[in-house]
Amino acid sequence: MNTSVKELGDLVGRDYKEGFVTDIESDTLPPGLDESVVRFLSANKSEPQFVLDWRLDAFRRWQEMDQPDWAHVHYAPIDYQGISYYSAPKRDEDRPQSLDEVDPKLLETYEKLGIPLEEQKALAGVAVDAVFDSVSVATTFKDKLAKVGVIFCPLSEALINHPDLVRKYLGSVVPATDNFYAALNSAVFTEGSFVYIPKGVRCPMELSTYFRINALNTGQFERTLIVADEGSYVSYLEGCTAPMRDENQLHAAVVELVALKDAEIKYSTVQNWYPGDEEGRGGIYNFVTKRGACRGENAKISWTQVETGSAITWKYPSVLLEGNGSVGEFYSVALTNNCQQADTGTKMIHIGEDTSSTIISKGISAGRGQNAYRGLVKVLKGAKNARNYSQCDSLLMGDRCGAHTFPYVEVKNPTATIEHEASTSKIGEDQLFYCRQRGLAEEDAVSMIVNGFCKEVFRELPMEFAVEAQKLLGISLEGAVG
Amino acid sequence: MLKISDLRVAVDGKTILNGLSLEVGTGEVHAIMGPNGSGKSTLANVVAGRDGYEVLGGTVEFKGKDLLDLDPEVRAHEGVFLAFQYPVEIPGVANIALLKEGLNAARRYRGEPELDALDFLKLVREKIKLVEMKEEFLYRSVNEGFSGGEKKRNEIFQMAMLEPSLSLLDETDSGLDIDALKIVAGGVNSLRSQDRSVILVTHYQRLLDYIVPDYVHVLAEGRIVQSGDKDLALKLEAEGYGWIEESAGAAA
Numbered sequence: 255m256n257t258s259v260k261e262l263g264d265l266v267g268r269d270y271k272e273g274f275v276t277d278i279e280s281d282t283l284p285p286g287l288d289e290s291v292v293r294f295l296s297a298n299k300s301e302p303q304f305v306l307d308w309r310l311d312a313f314r315r316w317q318e319m320d321q322p323d324w325a326h327v328h329y330a331p332i333d334y335q336g337i338s339y340y341s342a343p344k345r346d347e348d349r350p351q352s353l354d355e356v357d358p359k360l361l362e363t364y365e366k367l368g369i370p371l372e373e374q375k376a377l378a379g380v381a382v383d384a385v386f387d388s389v390s391v392a393t394t395f396k397d398k399l400a401k402v403g404v405i406f407c408p409l410s411e412a413l414i415n416h417p418d419l420v421r422k423y424l425g426s427v428v429p430a431t432d433n434f435y436a437a438l439n440s441a442v443f444t445e446g447s448f449v450y451i452p453k454g455v456r457c458p459m460e461l462s463t464y465f466r467i468n469a470l471n472t473g474q475f476e477r478t479l480i481v482a483d484e485g486s487y488v489s490y491l492e493g494c495t496a497p498m499r500d501e502n503q504l505h506a507a508v509v510e511l512v513a514l515k516d517a518e519i520k521y522s523t524v525q526n527w528y529p530g531d532e533e534g535r536g537g538i539y540n541f542v543t544k545r546g547a548c549r550g551e552n553a554k555i556s557w558t559q560v561e562t563g564s565a566i567t568w569k570y571p572s573v574l575l576e577g578n579g580s581v582g583e584f585y586s587v588a589l590t591n592n593c594q595q596a597d598t599g600t601k602m603i604h605i606g607e608d609t610s611s612t613i614i615s616k617g618i619s620a621g622r623g624q625n626a627y628r629g630l631v632k633v634l635k636g637a638k639n640a641r642n643y644s645q646c647d648s649l650l651m652g653d654r655c656g657a658h659t660f661p662y663v664e665v666k667n668p669t670a671t672i673e674h675e676a677s678t679s680k681i682g683e684d685q686l687f688y689c690r691q692r693g694l695a696e697e698d699a700v701s702m703i704v705n706g707f708c709k710e711v712f713r714e715l716p717m718e719f720a721v722e723a724q725k726l727l728g729i730s731l732e733g734a735v736g
Numbered sequence: 737m738l739k740i741s742d743l744r745v746a747v748d749g750k751t752i753l754n755g756l757s758l759e760v761g762t763g764e765v766h767a768i769m770g771p772n773g774s775g776k777s778t779l780a781n782v783v784a785g786r787d788g789y790e791v792l793g794g795t796v797e798f799k800g801k802d803l804l805d806l807d808p809e810v811r812a813h814e815g816v817f818l819a820f821q822y823p824v825e826i827p828g829v830a831n832i833a834l835l836k837e838g839l840n841a842a843r844r845y846r847g848e849p850e851l852d853a854l855d856f857l858k859l860v861r862e863k864i865k866l867v868e869m870k871e872e873f874l875y876r877s878v879n880e881g882f883s884g885g886e887k888k889r890n891e892i893f894q895m896a897m898l899e900p901s902l903s904l905l906d907e908t909d910s911g912l913d914i915d916a917l918k919i920v921a922g923g924v925n926s927l928r929s930q931d932r933s934v935i936l937v938t939h940y941q942r943l944l945d946y947i948v949p950d951y952v953h954v955l956a957e958g959r960i961v962q963s964g965d966k967d968l969a970l971k972l973e974a975e976g977y978g979w980i981e982e983s984a985g986a987a988a
Contacts, residue, residue, distance in 0.1 A: 687786050688824040688878075690808040691817075692894065693838035693845075702837065706828030706877065 283340040289313065291339050292441050298340070299410040302417050312430035312440030319434045325597040326626040326658055327566050329539065337504060339442045339475070404457055404488075405450040409477055412448035419450060423481050427510040427547045427574070435506040435568075436543040439475045443508070446476035451486035451517070460716055462491040478509040482517035484550065489520040491719055503528075505564075507542045515550025515577065520558070522715050524723050527563035532621075534593030537565025544571035545601075548580030548609075556583035557600065558714045560723040565594060570628065572601035575609035575637075582611040585711040589727065590623025590655070599629035599660075604640035604670070613644040616708050618727075619655035626658040633670040640670045648678040649707050651700075701727070737762045737933045738783070738902055743794035744958075745775075745782050751792070752778045754958030760902070763930040767944055768937045769969060770955035771977040776937045777821060779955070780906040783935075784818035785811050798902065812838070813845035817900030819891040821907040826878040831890065832860065834878050835897055842898065863896040866923045885916035892923035903927070903934045909943035921946030941973035954980050 283291060292313050296306040321332070399406050405416060412420050430440035451457050482488055492509075505527070513519045521544075530537025540563075546555035557571035573582030584600035602611035617625040625648065633640045648657035659676055681703055689699035705712070705724055712720045738760040745753040752775045760766050770776050782789045783796060785808035796803040803811060826834070840850040851859065860874060867889040879887050888908055895903055905924070909917055924934065924947050936947060944952070944966060952969045954962040954977075961980055962968065972980070 682824065683787060684824045685826050687808060688820065688826070689834065689838075691784055691812055691820075692834060693809055693812040693841040693898070694834070695809055695841065696807075698837065698841075702829055702834065703826055706826055709828035 283338050285338045286335050287337070287339055287442065295340060295442055295444060299413070301410070301413050304417075304421060305413055308425065308430060309441050309443075312437050313442075315431045316434065316437035316441055319431075319437055321434050322568075325568050325628070326624065326660070327568065327595040327597050329566055329595075332504060332539070334438070340444055398458060402455050402458060403452040404455060405448065406461055407448055409443075409446040409448045409479065412479075416448070416450070419481070420448060420479065423510065423512050424479055425510075427512060427545050428508050428543050433543060435541040436508050439477060439506050439508045439543070443475045443477035445474075446478045446507070447480075448478075449480040449488060449490065451482045451488045453483045454485040455483075456486065457488040460489045460491055462493070474503075474505050474507075476507045478507070479512075480510070480519055480521070481512045482514065482519050482553075484514045485516040486514075487518045487520075489716060490522070491716060492521070492523045493525075493719075503538050505538050505540050505542070507544075509542070509544040509571075511544075511546030511555055513546065513548050513550070513553035513555050513580075516552050517550065518554040518556075519546060520556045521546070521571070522719055523557075523559040523561070524715075524719055525559070525561045525563050525567075528565075529563050529592065529594045530565040532592045534565065537594070538563065540564035540567045540569060542569045544569065545574065546572070546582070547574040548577050548582065548606075550577040550580075551606075552579045552581075553577045554581040554583075556581075556585070556714070558583075558585040558711065559587070559598075560708075560711070560715070560727075561586070561588040561596060561598060562727065564596075567594075567596040567598050569598045570600055572603070573611065574603045574605065575611065575640075576605045577609075578606040579608045580606055581609070583714075584611075584613045584615070585714045586614070587616045587618070587708045587711045587723070587727075588625055588627075589618040590620070590625045592621040592623065594621075595624045597626040597628055599627045601630040601632070602642060604631075604633040604637040604642070607636070607638040608640070609637055610641040611643075613642070613646075614710050615644075615646045616711055617646070617648045617657050618651070618704060618707070619648065619657050620651035622654045624656045624658070626660060628660040628662075630662040630664070631672060632663075633665040633667050633672070635666045637667050638669050640667065642670075642672045644672075644674045645710075646674075646676045647707065648676075649681055649704065650678065651681045737764075737799065738935075739795075739797040740779075740783075741795045741797075743779075743782070743796060744792040745778055746790045746792055747778065747788060752789075752958055753782070755794070756955070756959050757794075758953065758960060760933050760935060762901075762933060763928075764951065765928065765934040765936065765947065765949045767949040767952045767966075767969060768935060768955055768960075769939070769941075769952060769972055770980075772939070774955045775958045776939075776955055777906055780818060780904045780935070780937050783811075783904060784808060784816060809841065810845070812898075812900075813842045815901035817895050817898055817903045819888075819895055819903065819905045819908050821910065823879045823882075823887040823891055825880045825882075827880050829878050830875050831878050832874040835860075835894060838894075839897060859897065864893055866896050866926055867893045868919050869893055884911040885913065888912055888920055889916065889923075892920050896923060896927060899927070899932075901932055903932070904937065905934065906937045907939060908936075909938055909940065917943065918946060941969045944969045956980050 292309050296309055428436050431437055449461060480490060511519050511521060527538040527540060528536065548555055555573045559571060561567055571584060575582050582602050586598065588596045588598050590596050599615060600613055613629055615627045617627055619625040627646045629644060631642045631644065644661065646659050650657055657678055661674055663672055665672060685703050686699050689702060690696060704727055712723055715723055740756060740758040743753050743756045744751065768776055778789065791804055798814060798816065836856055843850055864871060869889055879890060882890060891908065908920055912920060936943060936949060949966055952964055952966055953960045
């Protein structure tokens with residue numbers, strides 16, 4: 255009975271629970287990327303010409319760009335020609351019209367994850383657009399949403415059925431040439447969701463998509479576009495898991511949010527992709543560009559993320575505060591264990607007057623995990639009376655992990671109010687002992703302390719998601735009590 | 737209840753307790769006094785099972801069990817409670833959540849059903865009166881932003897909730913003003929009974945005006961060098977620890 259720093263490290267080691275491979279035959283393009291691949295992807299989805307042109311332009315620009323190297327992460331160079339850019343479940347032609355028609359193996363996969371669609375349907379009235387590799391296979395609650403005019407469908411479908419709407423907003427927040435990974439995504443994106451909430455409509459249910467990376471060596475490049483028209487409201491949940499793999503899998507998604515006047519978008523993510531093994535072999539490279547634009551007065555965009563997976567996370571959900579009085583929020587929990595590396599944070603760009611932003615970031619590092627917060631608060635010249643509050647807390651477990659904070663502040667208007675608070679604490683052996691003296695088992699004590707640390711973020715999550723998030727942290731942190 | 741025999745303990749290679757023996761009977765209140773660095777807090781922490789203390793020799797028996805063999809939480813379930821000298825802050829964890837987990841873990845250990853929310857709240861409302869704390873404290877994060885006195889009262893409140901058979905109070909009186917001291921003492925006294933024992937670790941005699949001990953022991957150089965009744969505490973108050981240290985030094 256001598257729990258020490260070393261054993262605290264053991265506490266967080268535990269096998270990845272979601273490690274299994276669903277045995278479904280896939281249509282997969284051979285590895286490699288050139289213009290013909292881009293043309294295939296577009297033709298395969300019968301996309302309008304403007305999308306193909308946009309993809310090709312992005313591809314040409316991408317070829318001239320360099321992979322960013324400023325993040326606090328280290329990994330071997332990625333061979334973009336070694337990746338296959340398309341994989342779809344075999345029976346693409348006859349898409350299931352209801353859950354009964356969905357491949358039972360796929361449903362089995364979800365059940366292993368503890369997220370059976372059946373149960374979810376009944377559970378919370380959540381509409382699920384499940385992305386399995388690159389093709390959407392099940393969409394529910396479409397009727398209910400259609401009644402109030404909400405469009406919630408695969409992006410590929412929206413490009414055909416609502417081309418003008420998509421064209422107006424696609425790439426308007428994250429331009430094709432925004433950065434290396436966004437350009438790659440723009441060229442080869444294969445799936446994703448499109449959401450449009452009409453004027454004055456409060457979306458009657460939480461919208462949810464589960465992404466899953468399954469086929470070996472297949473990068474997944476989703477693209478999500480959510481538009482909330484004037485005075486509307488939507489809460490969107492994104493959850494991700496992937497089966498165990500030996501090779502690194504690249505994931506470069508783009509998410510664009512547009513909130514018009516008086517509209518509000520709440521975007522929540524729980525991500526537990528395969529983080530690699532204890533020695534850092536395998537695991538997902540998660541290089542994501544997420545950005546929202548508050549394009550009208552009093553618009554509000556709120557990002558909440560719980561990141562416990564991936565070998566490398568490179569992700570900065572941001573908000574462009576264009577409309578006067580608009581509000582941006584970022585609530586984040588990022589956990590790195592074993593050899594995981596995370597460089598994550600946000601950018602709040604204050605453009606309009608009386609704009610305000612809140613940043614709450616909680617980083618948890620365990621094992622040899624490296625956790626960096628990178629944030630930018632930028633107040634442009636015209637942004638009178640902008641306000642920002644930032645709080646970055648780091649929790650260290652053991653003595654081989656690291657926490658790093660890179661806050662950037664650029665203020666060009668003297669009326670701005672910027673507050674930044676940061677703290678780093680070690681999961682105290684004192685705290686652990688205190689809880690155990692009161693009767694808690696060591697695992698329960700760790701879980702309670704960590705959940706307490708993350709409380710400000712968890713309370714921003716929708717109820718069912720908060721429960722999942724707590725479970726995930728538990729999975730990552732319990733296990734090997736010595 | 738508790739039988740400590742020839743206990744020798746080192747911290748970072750330095751011997752702190754050097755052949756300490758102590759027997760505490762059921763229903764008794766013992767005060768352990770002594771100068772700074774004599775090993776008082778070490779004794780309390782070793783009994784409660786804190787890490788970082790290397791037991792070199794000796795035994796600690798609690799209700800006939802080898803206490804040193806048990807995890808801290810099991811000791812707690814068996815009825816050992818430590819009121820911390822420096823209660824720890826745990827941000828984001830509600831006071832009441834920690835207590836409920838702890839209480840129910842002990843009940844499960846004893847094979848009793850867990851308390852439901854209603855019964856738990858009833859118990860909480862009854863016990864919180866003992867320490868004159870407002871109910872809002874229950875919902876605040878454990879010890880976060882509490883004043884020194886509030887932290888100590890919170891310890892006594894937790895003790896009252898968990899109803900331990902052996903309570904170790906580690907300098908619970910330090911940093912308390914007289915009103916807070918009276919409240920803390922009142923809480924402890926209300927728990928005194930035939931089947932509960934208390935060990936008060938203290939530097940000053942002051943606490944013993946309010947919690948009258950059955951026995952007083954003086955700890956010096958890692959051993960108990962003198963035992964007596966409450967009058968010993970008064971003598972220490974009047975004459976200081978110098979004479980004890982001299983005689984301990986002479987004996988060593």
